[in-house]
Amino acid sequence: MVKEEQELANRPDNTAFTQQRLPAWQPMLSAGIVIPGFVIIGLAFIGIGVALFVTSHSIQVLELDYTGVENTEPCYRCSDPSSKNCVCTLEFSIDSLFEGPVFFYYGLTNYFQNYRKYGASRDDNQLSGDLDYFKSPGNDCAPYQYNSNNKPIVPCGAIANSMFNDTFKLYQIIRGSKKLVPFDGKGIAWWTDYNIKYRNPSVTPLKNAFNDTVKPLFWSKPAYELDPTDPANNGFINQDFLVWMRRAALPDFRKLYRRITEGDYAKGLPAGNYSLEIAYNYPVMSFDGRKKVVLSNVSWMGGKNEFLGIAYLVIGSLCVVMSIVMLIVYAKFKFPEED
């Protein structure tokens, strides 16, 4: 026996793997699976589609363009880049209760935050509070790396430099008098951005960390003075700054400005007339951009989006139609049985 084994030293192993006999599942696109599959998927899609569509319809959205392109618009005079500290007021009314919590967005169109060099023009090390990068910001920030006096810009880069700086105040007009709708600016940015990605250097007062640096060219206030009302909301962890720094994927976008969750308006905005006071600073006319504010509430599926619901409905119906077509083809041609 031993001898025989030695003689067969080159005999390959008899395993399912080497002999390619591994047990396997061999599915096939048979009529019994495909046609019912399409029907089931179709019906499921129609179901989801209806749910999405109904949900989406229940979401209220109010969009107000305040760019001031036409001279009839209230902000027309502010759209002139030469006007400084221009404030304009937009009046609008709500017919029925705008259910809360209401979210207040600003939107920009034709604004290319997704332009490659714009997106890259930042320094994550600096923004995470590393003081070394305060003195010498990364090269990606150029040309917003140093100012003309060769002083480092903090926060450097094009994104930070172009931070949106219009501010809004919303009033409800109750019998001729304006009642300020309280805005909640806390927690409008991602938790991870606020806690991990962006950090202020651990220097107190914060101002000292910014010694020997200059504020971005387009900014009116340095980073450590962004929110005079709340000292904790300054520097790189200012909520508005965080929202702006999360750059948009597409050239038309909206960003969260404030939430309306407090006081009389916790349940939503009651029907009535409102007045929006805008401190108009941000120039968009030069590149044919538009600015708008959006008031919206949300559902389990996020903001209003008709597309998903309609797409599910259409594709679900197509699946059902397709399954009928396949059934006809199957019945008519079947599977040719001849060899």
Added chain:
Amino acid sequence: MGLVASFFGQLCGKEKKPEEERHLRANDRSFNLTYQYANNAIKTSKYNILTFLPRNLFEQFQRLANAYFLFLMILQVIPQVSSLSWFTTAVPLMFVLSITAVKDANDDINRHKSDNQVNNRIVNVLVDGKLKNEKWMNVQVGDIIKLENNQFVTADLLLLSSSEPLNLVYVETAELDGETNLKVKQALTVTGEMGDNIDALAGFNGEVRCEPPNNRLDKFTGTLSLNGQTAALDNDKVLLRGCTLRNTEWCFGLVIFGGPDTKLMQNSGKTTFKRTSIDHLMNVLVLCIFGFLASMCTFLAIGNAIWESREGSMFVAFLPLEKGVDSSLSSFLSFWSYIIVLNTLVPISLYVSVEIIRLGNSFFIDWDRKMYYPKSDTPAQARTTTLNEELGQIKYIFSDKTGTLTQNIMTFNKCSISGKAYGELFDFTGHRVEITEKTEKVDFSWNQLADPKFVFHDHRLLETVKEGNPDAQAFFRLLALCHTVMPDEKKEGELYYQAQSPDEGALVTAARNFGFVFRSRTPESITVVEMGKQVIYELLAVLDFNNVRKRMSVIVRSPEGKLTLFCKGADTIIFERLHPSCKKLVEVTNTHLSDYAGEGLRTLALAYKDLDESFMDEWKQRHHEASTALVEREEKLDELYEEIEKDLLLLGATAVEDKLQDGVPQTIEQLAKADIKIWVLTGDKQETAENIGYSCNMLREEMKEIFIVAANTAEGVKEELQNARRKMSSSSADKPSVIKARAGLFWLQKTETVQDEEVDGEYGLVINGHSLAFALEKDLQLELLRTACMCQTVICCRVTPLQKAQVVQLVKKYKQAVTLAIGDGANDVSMIKAAHIGVGISGQEGMQAVLSSDFSFAQFRYLQRLLLVHGRWSYLRMCKFLQYFFYKNFTFTFVHFWYAFFCGFSAQTVYDEWFITLYNLMYTALPVLGLSIFDQDVNDRWSFQYPQLYTPGQLNQYFSKKAFVRCMMKSCYSSLILFFIPWAAMHDTVRDDGKDIADYQSFALLAQTCLLIVMSIQLSLDTHYWTAVNQFFVWGSLAGYFAITFTMYSNGMFLIFTSAFPFIGTARNSLNQPNVWLTIFLTSLLCILPVVAFRFILIQLRPTINDKVRHKMRKEALPAPTKPVRVKRISTRRSGYAFSHSQGYGDLVTSRKFLLKIPVRTRPALFTETDSPLAQNQPQHYRTITEEPEGSQSP
């Protein structure tokens, strides 16, 4: 250090002028050193430790794909165009380079090891008058070395002296040319006199002048000057490295060429690198992709220019544009940026993955137990691992006969003695019993001299002989006497036969076992032991065999003084010369012969005649005159033979089986069903080849006609070919329809394809070597090809190795079909190298065929498994892989293209850079490898059941340029879905807590997750065979994606490598959103459902053969493999005569020289080392190409 030295040595050597003449003096190292000849060290390795990295990298970057990626990497470090971080290209490139480098290093280490092993072999060298053990590598040109029996020859040596008489040595040249028979070399008498006298040898100072190193194995010219005298040296005096010394106690030799200069090393030049048709297609496609990439980038660059001038310049306030960059420069830069972004269109991992898949499939071939031959313990071997998928596309097989289709063993199988047939077994009801290995064998132990290997099953024959039946005894007496076999009895009772043809060996062995033992011969006598009694016959004449006569006779005088002529030959020839009284016997014997022929046995008819003394005396006188005649000697002899060989009395007939290898007819039938055409190219004679054609079912009785082309002039050949063609298809045009096309890289290659012509019915074509030589001339080539391709079976006989290669090349050139050549001997090497795929039959004569082959196994029948199972699967897998691979990369890349319209053509990528880096390398690598290593549409048994499954491969149906375009269209669709559905779903929405979701990072994550899921589902759709490994790879990769993504986007990674992982938190924040998942779900199904529906409808409307078999497979169990019944064919009077004999040794047998063992110059291959006389069947023609006619040097 040695390596470094030899490296520099090589450098110096390269600067030297090419050697014109070699001049050396024995025992004079200092003299020889002045010429700086290479010593005997060999170096087949490519690198050493110092040179490995630079040389290997240099070689790798010569590959187009690698060079391209190096170029990309350089682009990426230019900040103006760098749209991706350097690591996106560097990581995969490093990975690819290091895998290849490891493989190369491993190969080279093996080469180093074998070099070392060879270089450190020990040999006896004569140094300073003493024999010393030296390593091979230290042997220098001009040294005298001593070799002993069974040692390898160290270097190319001039033979000086040997232990054998007449200074002969015997060498085996199997490693050089594959021939296992021994060759004789003889030293010059001058040097031979020295014998093993060390002093004489040490004092030997002959000077050799000879040709410079070259690779001709069969030629050597030089002179030896000794003491003022000059002797000519030729090939016969030279022992070449690679030979083995046999049957020679010792010999001394003078080193002429060492190491790299030896003929062996000069011959082991670069083998031509074979590439598969998929490789060529891939190159063309990659080139197309380059073109496509360039045009896409140009388009985007133009888009960028327009965008910059219309939008960008307005937007400049917020954009960090550098000074001096206007729209045209920006568009130029964005061209290069897009080259970087879209680089995944040219998949770097493609080449690596293809290699891995081929390697995997090669391992499956190596591991296959069903291609393992236990008798010789040889597994199948994929020697070239880069040709697997081509195995699934074979259209033509060129097969050798001897040793490939046949076992090269002749067995005496049946006989008919005076009208009674022996050799078949019947049960008591009179039915034939199948003879198997278990059938009881006839016991020959009573016969001391019997050959134990001889097997016979019919007991009646032995009984008949033992009973003393005179006919039966005469029958075997004839077999024992009428032949030209040489006996070899080294020890008493151990008898070996050296037969010129294996047929003869079989017959004489049969006689031996039935009690008529041919014991020895002298020129005048033959000693036979007849039933234990020694009888010496006087041999009066041998009327030798030749092609025209097709018979041989001997005239002997028995001790009693009776004169008898014994004759054996082709039945038709013998029957013409019989005495009329045999008429009745002829009829009976004829039916037996027809039966034998029908079974594919080789038959000979035996007859005898008693002669009277006076006639014989007179005849002998005339014979003597004729054989000394100066003019027309042949004719006169023929006449004399004709005169005496008449009125013969028929004894019976023999049937010898040229044993086919197991399963050959079934294999051929299977391959024919798979629409593969088999051509047999053999060196054998026409009759033999035809015979084999019949016995392995290639030529069939039911064929309409079998054309035989045997003309001796070009016109004759042309006429015969044309006639054959017209008979097959009367409408056949005179001019062949040739399609001219261009193909290959840059369409530089011109191709001409001769189209197949319609034929009704099956035909066969047999063409002999002479005619083939004419037919292969330029003007007849196409004629041959057209006619041959119309026939079901083509057999070329008497073909030289060169012609074999020419035939293969002819088909390759004009049919654009994939060819496979299979053979076992050195004479098949040329054809094995010429064909797309060469297969060597291992474990038989020599290794030459195996060494130059791409695949090797022990039995011809494994070919069907190699092609129908492994080949088909490999092809299928490769095609699936390519389709999927292109699809996955195109889809990936096209999404960037659509995004360009939304990001100002700024070369912004859609996905995270890490995803781009890992997509091909990790997320999708294993599943597709799993698919392309494990997938099978139907299992092996069904593949055998339906050989038709093989045909799509021959027609390139699974992957072609068309399929590639389809792939691109599908990718285009998928990428549109993959971009625009997330776009539409996300562009104006927010998270369920009102925060951002349409930000770049969330969008990137959504897009890449959709992509990966779609790719996984697509892969699942393509997978037909879900093993646990596939499941693991697919699910594992998906899980791996999420795990890696969550890890890379985690707080920890960001805190450690702040700038490398800016996507922190994205996964957590967006993958918890229901609308994100709804989008992923929608996108995936929208990509997949149309594919499913399309495939389903296609299966219903136009099912492929694969679909049909798969469908059948689901419904029914595999029918039990029907045991192939060997149908007894109805034979219509076909002669089974065949004899692998060209010209007998009649002259030699009667010549005194031969028996004194003086080497016969013209037949040095006479002595064989193999112990079985049957194992020798070297096709006779082989010598005609390797050896120049040698001048007679006999002393």
